[in-house]
Amino acid sequence: MVWIPLLLVASVVTAVACVRLCRASIAAGGRAAGASGGTELTLGEAAFLSGGPGRVTELTLVSMHRARRLLLAHTGWATVVDGSGGGDELERAVLGAIGPEGQAPVPRLRPAIASAACVRRIEEGLVERGLAVPAPGRREVAAGTRAVRGAFLLALALGAVAVPLVPEADRTRVVAGFVLPLTVSGLCLLLGRAESYPHSPWASHAGQRLLVGLSAEDPLTALATRGPAVLEPELRAALGGTGPG
Known part of the structure; x- marks a missing residue:
């Protein structure tokens, strides 16, 4: 059962990284929520x-x-x-x-x-005016994104290490176990990308709405x-x- 500690490490790292990114994104949007964008x-x-x-x-x-x-x-x-x-x-x-x-x-x-x-x-x-994300917020979101990307790669690497360590009959269960942290971190990255597309992370939600309205x-x-x-x-x-x- 040596693969279980590896799965726990991957799961914990993924959870911490995803929470960090979500908190950073919410905080970056929240700082701009009460301002008047014009x-x-x-x-x-x-x-x-x-x-x-x-x-x-x-x-x-x-x-x-x-x-x-x-x-x-x-x-x-x-x-x-x-x-x-x-x-x-x-x-x-x-x-x-x-x-x-x-x-x-x-x-x-x-x-x-x-x-x-x-x-x-x-x-x-x-x-x-609440239209741009402050520099500290951008740095936190960028750091959170890097953490989630690192967690995804770590889960992938630990899964690749764990699979050969178990009998062939148990490998399906090991792969299924590592699918969870891989899926969570992958979805977190995709949602973060979709949140800022097609605009850059410089614009808050209010700023993005104004950009969409420009001809x-x-x-x-x-x-x-x-x-x-x-x-x-x-x-x-x-x-x-x-x-x-």
Whole structure:
């Protein structure tokens, strides 16, 4: 009966991990439940709720490219065309990240723009309105998801170890025993994925409802809510390129 302690370990680890993920998800949604979300989202706010600071960066770069203030090359470099300093805070953050050289690779710009004060203010405003999940909540949900995924792999490994340890006549019972923790952890992962699909974990339930109501007919709105997949190949290459050197 050496397989029974292995099954108990798998079951306990699975139960703890699933409870942790469920509590984190409920807490993340509960923090936003009492806030007033409002009915309007700016493009920057929609981009943040859909893809976080990275999506805000992509939206700003493409917006400046379409306004001919910036040239995004398929090689992955951004070149300033109009550096007059106008535009909003996000555009000024882009120009500041590029620097006086007037040219920089997009991968180098991403972290600089994503950590800009104006992007943090977008996040803070959305969290205050109950539309975005606070950073601690996102970290807890992510940690819970990793724990459940680890529990699933542990149950799978322990089951693979336990089956050869018992007589062939008892192997069906061993497999049936390990099916329970595998099923519970698998369902927990699937439910967590379904809960956030098609939006990212950045948006609370209220934020997701507002995102669903946005029309994707405008190209920039489509980019904000759906990501670079809606762009033409040249711009997708520019946003994903590494640049020469």
